[in-house]
Each structure stands twice: as structure tokens, then as C-alpha cells.
Amino acid sequence: MAITEENPGYKWVGTRPIRPDxxxxxxxxAQFGADLTLPGMLFGKVVRSPHAHARILSIDTSAAESMLGVKAVITGSDFPDLVANGAHPMAIDVSHNAIARDKVLYEGHVVAAVAATTRELAEAAAKAVEVSYEVLPHVLTVDEAMADNAPLLHEGMITKGVDPAPDQPSNIASRIVHERGDLEQGFGEAEVVVEREFTTKPVHQGYIEPHAAVADANSDGRANIWCSSQGHFQMRADTASVLGVSQGTLKVTAAEIGGGFGGKTVIYLEPIAVRLSQRAGRPVKLVMDRDEVFRATGPTSGTRIKVKMGVSNDGKLTAAEVWMAFEAGAYAGSPVGAAGMTVIAAYDIPHFLVEGYDVVCNKPRVAAYRAPGAPMAAFAVESVLDELARSIGMDPIDLRLANAAVEGTQASYGPKFPRIGFVETLEAIKEHPNYTAELGPNQGRGVAAGFWFNAxxxxxxxxxxxxxxxxxxxxxxxxxxxxxxxxxxxxxxxxxxxxxxxxxxxxxxxxxxxxxxxxxxxxxxxxxxxxxxxxxxxxxxxxxxxxxxxxxxxxxxxxxxxxxxxxxxxxxxxxxxxxxxxxxxxxxxxxxxxxxxARGVGAAFSTQVCDVEVDPETGVTRVVRYLTAQDAGRAISPDYVEGQMQGGVVQGIGWGLNEEYVHDQNGNMENPSFLDYRMPVASDLPMIECCIVEVPNPAHPYGVRGVGEVGIVPPMAALGNAIKDATGVRLTDLPMTPIKVLEALNEQSD
Amino acid sequence: MARTHITTVINGDEVDFLAEDSTSLLNALRDEVGLTGAKEGCGTGDCGACSILLDERVTCSCLVFAPEANGANILTVEGLADAGELHPLQQCFLEGAALQCGICTPGFLIAAKALLDKNPDPTETEIRYALAGNLCRCTGYDKIVRAVQEAAMQMREQ
The missing domain is CATH 3.30.365.10 (Aldehyde oxidase/xanthine dehydrogenase, molybdopterin binding domain)
Known part of the structure; x- marks a missing residue:
């Protein structure tokens, strides 16, 4: 553990006692979301769209309602029409994502729900709800959604952030831009310019606990909700909005939460459970199964990102041009904004243009996932930095040190950085024995860095x-x-x-x-x-x-x-x-x-180095050594700071090597299980070595910086750079599966 | 629907319960017996959060029909501590910060116990493979593997 400032004699801060829970x-x-049982409680089940894009022609609930033991059946018509009420567009999206009205926009979109006396009955009743659809053409990727004459998800979507505003609707919700200096001048000053295009697939947060909610509504309009969430006040506000009631009528209790990573900051089951409970007059429990979690919650965006960067012979970055398109899923709101703010923020670059597009498509509405937007952006930029370092024969850490943002650097997204610890994380990696450890046959080493905000x-x-x-x-x-x-x-x-x-x-x-x-x-x-x-x-x-x-x-x-x-x-x-x-x-x-x-918001940086071994016969990439250095400001609880660092890295390894949403041509997800959506398991991994760097945040009473997210930003690029080092091939499409590695190796040898 | 009468020994006690033939042992344990320590993470045997020992074998209780457990001896996470004294694995998970959200922890403890019952001195690789049927999304497994190593050492010294 590298400590850059002495601990000022704290007795408890920085120790490792046993956690209270x-x-x-x-x-x-411990009582998690699905563990609560109330007297007289019913089991609910949600009816979901089998189509990626369709108009709902009719919903016949009569067969379900007539089943013995079925106590409530609801559809979109049981909820207020926020469009007619003139609600904020985001509130309308939240409501329509919770339960579809005239159209379904992705496979898994909720169309109805039932509550019955047993789990089995609820499942049978859900199957008995008859929904008639007119299937519409769909778009699944940013390429399809941005194509001319693409089918539209929202007929009224006019791209924001474009001047003058387009006169035709499209699937592009908004455009963001950050620019400084003169690109032509910047690239003119470069000795080497590298341009690459990258693609990434949607990946799921992968929390082990499926979403769960129990609601108990009273006849006076009040209701109690117990749910697994990352923010029960947010659940209260959004649930009240969807139900059309005052927030004061809802009391929300946060159960123990079985992982979230951003994916449990949004509502899914809560308003459905309350409405079912109101209709049935009894408490209702709703729990998703894993298939529903994959098809209808999370994930984060699939992306296409183009990066062009220039460097002088002495290793100074002269210019950067970035173009990004992010899948938002069914409703506006991909993390392309944060991606645009973070993509080059770790570096002091005089001339740049960053352009991003938020693009809707017929997949589940994306939800936040650990440093939302930054990992894909970093995969692209940190891969290009690796190419630049190779081109001018410079050590990749030295290249980053020569351009690293420090206190006073004007961040690419606007403000000047206060005291930050990026350089210290780079130096921590460079000085660690892992950085010079001997590599075996077919092994390679990759470095990457990442930046993320603290909220x-x-x-x-x-x-x-x-x-x-x-x-x-x-x-x-x-x-x-x-x-x-x-x-x-x-x-x-x-x-x-x-x-x-x-x-x-x-x-x-x-x-x-x-x-x-x-x-x-x-x-x-x-x-x-x-x-x-x-x-x-x-x-x-x-x-x-x-x-x-x-x-x-x-x-x-x-x-x-x-x-x-x-x-x-x-x-x-x-x-x-x-x-x-x-x-x-x-x-x-x-x-x-x-x-x-909160005042004194910090900024988080992580630098990571990984060693991989690539099997030339199978294309399988195995991580053999991994080291992560992160500025925690002050590690109040070092055990759990390390836990955040290690967990973020391993999610990044999954994203980099294995994980992806696979859809068939009808827009149906083909791998909605942990068997086919393969997250890393213990036998896939080595120990994840941690180096906590402490450069105290001067504006926090203990110098804290948030540590939860930035660890997931560098791994994909670190892996790609290590694969390049091991094999000579550059992979630009995530995940870097054995097939893609083999194809690249074969092309190289042709 | 007709329900079957099932007789078992759970965590050392004789326990009878009723369940439909199509009900999983996991749901029966959670809904009928009231033991919610085993969790459903997937329902398809891929995550291990519902792991129990069924006649001393690590088993995904979501993959077993409740009537199949008739006559079986079952250990769930609730039975791991002995009269309030934690099993060394539980103590080492606590001391080694081997959990974050904790939803996977019951399954890991059961799988690790099954390993150490058979192999008191496993290598790191053996631990990693023995736990490969259990998904954890929070920890990256590092501290879990270390906690099992520590517990194994303590149990060998006892």
C-alpha cells in the first residue's frame, strides 16, 4: 500500500475491523429483497413482450381473472396517462418503461401483471393473459438506428443539441460536443497520428440478486414498499410519479441489497407491486427471475467509437478527435454524456473535438453501470495511447506521465482539476515489481488508466x-x-x-x-x-x-x-x-x-497493469497477473476499498473477454442466463493485487475520494494492450473472445 | 393441487413440510420452512447462491424438486454455526472482508465447507475450481479465496 501522505494519527479511520452487518x-x-414474507401475501408475476418492437392491439385479461386464486390483473390502462397530464418527458419515459401503453419497445417490456395466492398460480395466470400485437420493424444497434429511413421508436424524437434543430424525427435523442483549440493545427504538430474504430456490446451489471419488491397498500391510499434498491428515496419519487400519487403516501424501506452496480437506481417492479396490492387488497411480492433481469433491466450501452490522436516525438499529445455513438435502449439516456466528459479528461491535450450521440434502439433501456460511459470510452482512447507509445518507442507509463492531468489542468469537460492523484497511481504501477516481472512464452503486458467523477x-x-x-x-x-x-x-x-x-x-x-x-x-x-x-x-x-x-x-x-x-x-x-x-x-x-x-467532490483515477497469456492454438486469453493502483484520497475502510478495486477490475475482465448481449434477427436475446452470459468465476482469475494510493481530497474532512467506480474503467484497454503485447494483434471489438483472437492471429499470419 | 408430505433432517432437526411436486427444494426451504439463507440468483443452477449440502453433497437447491429431498439430510447456511459459535469459514469470511453485498455468501460458505470436509489442505487452484460454481459479482473472488485458505489453515491446526 502506497501512502503519499502520513496518516495524521487516526485511531479508527484506516483500520480493518469486522463490518457491522x-x-x-x-x-x-440478512433480509434481502426477496426474503420478506407478510401475512396474506400474494405472489405476483409480470407479463412481458416477446417482441422487440410492436403495437399492442388488445390485451384480454378475462381468462386470467377468472382463475381461482387470482386476485388482481393489471395492464398499462391501470396507470395514469402522464402524456395527457403534461408530465416531464423523463417521467413519461420512466412510466412507459415500467409498463407499456400503446407500443412495446423491447423484448421483455412489461405489458401486464397478475397477483395470485401461490407462485405457481401467478405463473399460470400470467400465461393466460392474451396480448395481441402488430409486430413492427426494429433496430438493434446504433448503426441500424442511425441509418437513413430507419424504423422510429418515438415518432416525436427530434435530436437535441443540434443547431438548427432537425426538422425530421430520428432515433438520435441528442448530440453532445466538447471542443478546444484547433484540430488541424494539433494534428499538424504531431509526429505520429493513430486512428482506430472500436465497438463494444451491451453488458449487464450482473448483480446476483434479481430485482424484488413487496408492496402492502392500505385502503386509505397509503402503501409500504420493501425493495432491493440503491436509493429508496428515488424509488419513492419514481413510483409515486408512475402511480400518480403524492410521495408522502409511500413509505419505502431498503432491504439488504444483493449487488446493484448502478442497475438498481431505477424502478421496475415497485409501481406494479403497489397497484396489484391496491387491486387485491393484500400484500404482493414480485421477484424477477434471471431471464427477466437480462431481458428487461440494465444493461449498459453497446457502442461505436472512433478515436484519432496525435503525438510528438517527445511524447506530448497534440490533438484528439473522438466520435461516439451509444445505444440508449428504448428510451433516451445513454451514458454518452459522461463518456464525452471522461474520454480524454485524464490528459492535458491542447486541441480536441469530442462528439457523442445518444441513440435509441429496441433493447432494454440502459441503466447506470459502474462509471457509466467511461469504460467504453477508455477502451478506445487507452488502446490508441498504447499504439502511440509503441509508434514512438516510449514506455506506456511514461507517455501517460508526460500528458497526465495534474492540479490546475483545465479538464477537457470544463473546470480545472483540484488536487488529484493520477500521477501517483502511474508512479505506483511503474515502481511495482509486477511492472518489470519476467513474462513467459505467449505472455504480454498491458497498461491502461481511467478517470471517473465523484458525485x-x-x-x-x-x-x-x-x-x-x-x-x-x-x-x-x-x-x-x-x-x-x-x-x-x-x-x-x-x-x-x-x-x-x-x-x-x-x-x-x-x-x-x-x-x-x-x-x-x-x-x-x-x-x-x-x-x-x-x-x-x-x-x-x-x-x-x-x-x-x-x-x-x-x-x-x-x-x-x-x-x-x-x-x-x-x-x-x-x-x-x-x-x-x-x-x-x-x-x-x-x-x-x-x-x-456535498461539497469538495473529488476526482478518481486508477492505473492498472495486467499480464495475459494467449493460447495460439485456441485463442483463449488467460489473465496471469493483475495489479491495480487507485487514488482513494483516504481509505476509511481499506478492506472495502480493496474490495471495490478488485470487484471493478473483475467486472472489467468479464466485459473485456467474455460478456455480451447476443440477439437474434428478431431482436430476441439469445443468452439470457448465467450459463450463456458468462461472467468470470473464481477459476478464471488470479489474485487481483491492490495498491491504494492516498492523495487526500483537501475538501473532505478525512480526505475521502469515492472509490466505487473508477476501477472498471481501465481493464478492457489493459487487456487489449496486453493481448497486443503478447501476439502483435490489436483487437478493437469487445468482447475479445477466443474466436476473435484466432481470426486476428490468422489474418496476421496471412 | 395435491401437495406431498416431505420428511427431512434440516440443520440437525427433523423437519416435515408440504410442497407441490413442481416446487423446487429452494422455494420449499424459503417459503414453507422459512429458511431464507439460500438465495435464488438464477434458478438454473449457474450461480450457486442456493447451494446447500444434500446428504453431504453440494447441491443447487433450485435444481431439486422438493419431494426428491424426502428422507434427506440437509445443511443450509443457517446450520453452519454451532450453537452460536461461528464455523471457522464464517469467522474468516468476516475477518477477511470476503463479502460485500453478501447475497452469494451463503452459497460460498456451503461450497467451501464441502471442499474442506473432503480436502483439508487445498491449493489455491483447488479452491478456485471448487468455488467455480458460485458466482460473486462484488469481490472479484480474491478475498473469498484468501478466507478459505485461512479457514483451512485454522481448521488443520485445531
Whole structure:
């Protein structure tokens, strides 16, 4: 572990205790989305479109409704018409994605739902719902969707971001541009120019827990929802919008969440479950099966990306031109915007043009997936950087060091970077023994780097001091990877009491202040800052109570090691236990809230090096060594920082080598199972070595940078660069399967 | 629909329950017996989240019909700790941070127990292959493999 700044004597921050929720999770007690059962609960089942694009002519629910034990059947007509209500276009998309109205836009699009007394009955009733369709021509890729005379998903879609606005609708929802300088001048100054075109396929977040929701609606219009989500306040808002009710009528409780990676920031089952429960007058549980998860949730975009970059002989990047088209799936909103902001942001390039297109097609609506948009963009740019380094005979780390963004660099997307740790991650890799380890036959080494933002956004926290001097720390951030531990560590550090005396809790939407989703690498940063603020308010209160007890001014009281001390030592210290026990006599219970829109958002960088061995007979690429260095700012909880780094890398390895959505010509997914959509398993991988770099974020009380996402940005390019190093062939189409490697090897030898 | 009466031993206790012939053992354990530790991640035997020991064999309980378990001895994650004392694997998973979201953890613990029951001193490669039927999307497996190595060492020393 490389530490670039000394730990300033923290007692808890940076340690590796056992996580607060761990025991429940190793004993099977933890309650995930599908684990809740309520008295009288019904099982629901969703009816989905078998077609990629079709008009719904009619839905006959009579056979399903007449089955014994079937308690409710609903269709799109059971939900308000947000178009007629003049709702925001994004709200309309959310509603129509939750349940189709006149058209289905992808295979798996919800058209109806049933609730029945048993799981088996619900499945039979779902099959008994008769839907008549007029099948329409479909488009599955950006190439098909952007072609002249392509079938349109949305007849009213006029491309945004083009001036003047087009007079004809298309499947292009929007265009984004970032530019600076003079491209012609930049490429003119280059000694070597490399231009390549890359394609990537949609990939799924692959959380092991399918989406699940239980709803219990009351006859007065209120409803309780328990669901697996990355943000129960977001679920409340979107569900209320789809149902056409006030948010205040819904209470949402976040179950333990079995993985999300961005894919559980959006609603699917929640409004359906509530409506079924209202119609049936009983609680309803809806759980997707894996096939439904693949066909109808996530994934992230398939893309086509063209990159042209120039470099001088001394390794200075002179110009970059990037063109990107991202599949959005059925509704506008691919991560092409973030891709455009991140694609060259790690480097200081004087002349550039970045152009991106958000393109709808007849696939499930894409959802966020770990650093949304950045991994595909980095695959393209970091592959081209590798080619440039080879062309001028420069070490790939040195090339990146010569152009790396540092504090004060004007980022390609606008602002100047504050203190960042990109250079430190590059140096950490360069100095590590892996970087010079001997390679065997058919082995190669690849380097790649990545940049991703940290989101700030809204968080709330409450700290209660219990009568015995322990503390309860309440937040609204579903804990997806160990964040309760980081909350407890920061609270222990602030209050000066043992980590074990802190109970961190994730509260429902009625028990804690508004909190945005667990996403954007923001929880330890932003919710953590709210926890720190709340603790500091508590400490002010504790100092005031000690001052009152001693009859001195509050500035005579310090809070040190969990106790109030008089500055001149004239009073025996008052511990938190003692102050808590007497709180009734000093002003009542001790408790504080803090809510904030996070300041001091950092920026995350990762540099990775991987060694692969490519079997020339089979084309199989095996990862033999992997090292990742990431700037965590300050690792509050090093165990779980490493976990984020390792998990991101392995998702990237899957994306790079195996994973892809495969559709047949009718637009039906051909591999909607974990057997055919093959994610990495333990025997595919070596240990993933981690190097936590700590360049503290000066604007956060503990220097935190978000660590959740950037780890998935470099792996695909690192793999591609390693395959190039091992074989001499450059792969530009993900995933880099054995067949593609063999084809490239054969072309090379021809 | 007619339901079959099934008699089993689950986590050391005799347990009787009713299930339809088409009901998976996983759903019967979760819905009828109330043991929700085993999870459904795929329903097709590809993810291992529903792993149990069925007469000492690691089994995807989603692939077994409930009536097939009649007369069987079943161990689920809920039975791994002994009167509140954690199994070394559970303790090592906790201490080694071998879980993030935790949904796959019950399956990994069961698969790892089955491995160590047969092979108390596995190599890293043997551990990786023994756990290859269990998907984890959060950890990259690194800390899981290390936790199993640590538990194996502790159990050999006992």
C-alpha cells in the first residue's frame, strides 16, 4: 500500500475491523429483497413482450381473472396517462418503461401483471393473459438506428443539441460536443497520428440478486414498499410519479441489497407491486427471475467509437478527435454524456473535438453501470495511447506521465482539476515489481488508466447518543459494499469512542432526511460528510453540557478521546458515558441531524497493469497477473476499498473477454442466463493485487475520494494492450473472445 | 393441487413440510420452512447462491424438486454455526472482508465447507475450481479465496 501522505494519527479511520452487518450475512439472517414474507401475501408475476418492437392491439385479461386464486390483473390502462397530464418527458419515459401503453419497445417490456395466492398460480395466470400485437420493424444497434429511413421508436424524437434543430424525427435523442483549440493545427504538430474504430456490446451489471419488491397498500391510499434498491428515496419519487400519487403516501424501506452496480437506481417492479396490492387488497411480492433481469433491466450501452490522436516525438499529445455513438435502449439516456466528459479528461491535450450521440434502439433501456460511459470510452482512447507509445518507442507509463492531468489542468469537460492523484497511481504501477516481472512464452503486458467523477449530491444523517454512551448513526444510503463500516469508523473517530460502540443503521424514507442514491461513488464521501457533521454538532452539544456542569465558558472545554476535558485540566474529565447518563439533567437527550449537498467532490483515477497469456492454438486469453493502483484520497475502510478495486477490475475482465448481449434477427436475446452470459468465476482469475494510493481530497474532512467506480474503467484497454503485447494483434471489438483472437492471429499470419 | 408430505433432517432437526411436486427444494426451504439463507440468483443452477449440502453433497437447491429431498439430510447456511459459535469459514469470511453485498455468501460458505470436509489442505487452484460454481459479482473472488485458505489453515491446526 502506497501512502503519499502520513496518516495524521487516526485511531479508527484506516483500520480493518469486522463490518457491522457481517454476522447477519454469514449466518443467513440478512433480509434481502426477496426474503420478506407478510401475512396474506400474494405472489405476483409480470407479463412481458416477446417482441422487440410492436403495437399492442388488445390485451384480454378475462381468462386470467377468472382463475381461482387470482386476485388482481393489471395492464398499462391501470396507470395514469402522464402524456395527457403534461408530465416531464423523463417521467413519461420512466412510466412507459415500467409498463407499456400503446407500443412495446423491447423484448421483455412489461405489458401486464397478475397477483395470485401461490407462485405457481401467478405463473399460470400470467400465461393466460392474451396480448395481441402488430409486430413492427426494429433496430438493434446504433448503426441500424442511425441509418437513413430507419424504423422510429418515438415518432416525436427530434435530436437535441443540434443547431438548427432537425426538422425530421430520428432515433438520435441528442448530440453532445466538447471542443478546444484547433484540430488541424494539433494534428499538424504531431509526429505520429493513430486512428482506430472500436465497438463494444451491451453488458449487464450482473448483480446476483434479481430485482424484488413487496408492496402492502392500505385502503386509505397509503402503501409500504420493501425493495432491493440503491436509493429508496428515488424509488419513492419514481413510483409515486408512475402511480400518480403524492410521495408522502409511500413509505419505502431498503432491504439488504444483493449487488446493484448502478442497475438498481431505477424502478421496475415497485409501481406494479403497489397497484396489484391496491387491486387485491393484500400484500404482493414480485421477484424477477434471471431471464427477466437480462431481458428487461440494465444493461449498459453497446457502442461505436472512433478515436484519432496525435503525438510528438517527445511524447506530448497534440490533438484528439473522438466520435461516439451509444445505444440508449428504448428510451433516451445513454451514458454518452459522461463518456464525452471522461474520454480524454485524464490528459492535458491542447486541441480536441469530442462528439457523442445518444441513440435509441429496441433493447432494454440502459441503466447506470459502474462509471457509466467511461469504460467504453477508455477502451478506445487507452488502446490508441498504447499504439502511440509503441509508434514512438516510449514506455506506456511514461507517455501517460508526460500528458497526465495534474492540479490546475483545465479538464477537457470544463473546470480545472483540484488536487488529484493520477500521477501517483502511474508512479505506483511503474515502481511495482509486477511492472518489470519476467513474462513467459505467449505472455504480454498491458497498461491502461481511467478517470471517473465523484458525485456529491444530497445526504442526511442523524446521530443519537444512547443512554449508555454508545451511538446510533442513521443514514439513508443503502449499503451496497460495506459503507456502514465506513460510517461507523468516521463516527468513532469523531466521537472518540470505540468502533464497536457505534451502530450504523440504514433507515426508511420516513425515518431519515432525504438522501440521493447509492451511486456515483458518493456514499463514503457525501453521506460520510453528513455523519461527520452530525457528530460535530453532537460534540458541540457535549462540550456545552460539560461547560454547564463545570460552570465555565464553553471555550474552556475540549473534546478529546471521547471525553470532555477542561483546557487547564482543572476539572476531572467527563466521559461520553457520564454525559449521556446525565443528559436528562443537562438539556435532554443528545442527538443531532445533518443534511448537506456535498461539497469538495473529488476526482478518481486508477492505473492498472495486467499480464495475459494467449493460447495460439485456441485463442483463449488467460489473465496471469493483475495489479491495480487507485487514488482513494483516504481509505476509511481499506478492506472495502480493496474490495471495490478488485470487484471493478473483475467486472472489467468479464466485459473485456467474455460478456455480451447476443440477439437474434428478431431482436430476441439469445443468452439470457448465467450459463450463456458468462461472467468470470473464481477459476478464471488470479489474485487481483491492490495498491491504494492516498492523495487526500483537501475538501473532505478525512480526505475521502469515492472509490466505487473508477476501477472498471481501465481493464478492457489493459487487456487489449496486453493481448497486443503478447501476439502483435490489436483487437478493437469487445468482447475479445477466443474466436476473435484466432481470426486476428490468422489474418496476421496471412 | 395435491401437495406431498416431505420428511427431512434440516440443520440437525427433523423437519416435515408440504410442497407441490413442481416446487423446487429452494422455494420449499424459503417459503414453507422459512429458511431464507439460500438465495435464488438464477434458478438454473449457474450461480450457486442456493447451494446447500444434500446428504453431504453440494447441491443447487433450485435444481431439486422438493419431494426428491424426502428422507434427506440437509445443511443450509443457517446450520453452519454451532450453537452460536461461528464455523471457522464464517469467522474468516468476516475477518477477511470476503463479502460485500453478501447475497452469494451463503452459497460460498456451503461450497467451501464441502471442499474442506473432503480436502483439508487445498491449493489455491483447488479452491478456485471448487468455488467455480458460485458466482460473486462484488469481490472479484480474491478475498473469498484468501478466507478459505485461512479457514483451512485454522481448521488443520485445531
Amino acid at each position: 457481517g454476522l447477519d450475512k454469514v449466518t443467513g439472517k 456529491g449530491m444530497n445526504s442526511s444523517a442523524t446521530v443519537h447518543i444512547n443512554e449508555n454512551g454508545t451511538a446510533t448513526v442513521v443514514t439513508g444510503s443503502p449499503d451496497i459494499g460495506g459503507s456502514r463500516q465506513s460510517m461507523a469508523l468516521m463516527a468513532a473517530e469523531e466521537l472518540g469512542i470505540p468502533y464497536e460502540s457505534i451502530k450504523p443503521v440504514v433507515a426508511d424514507t420516513e425515518t431519515v432526511g432525504f438522501t440521493d442514491v447509492t451511486g456515483g461513488s458518493r456514499v463514503t464521501l457525501a453521506t460520510g460528510a453528513a455523519v461527520v457533521d452530525a457528530c460535530r454538532i453532537v460534540i458541540e452539544d457535549l462540550r456545552a453540557r460539560a461547560a454547564k456542569t463545570w460552570d465555565v465558558e464553553v471555550d474552556q472545554v475540549e473534546w478529546v478521546d471521547g471525553q470532555a476535558q477542561h483546557v487547564d485540566g482543572s476539572q476531572p474529565p467527563l466521559s461520553l458515558d457520564a454525559l449521556a447518563a446525565k443528559s436528562g439533567r443537562t438539556g435532554g437527550p443528545i442527538s443531532a441531524n445533518a443534511s448537506l449537498n
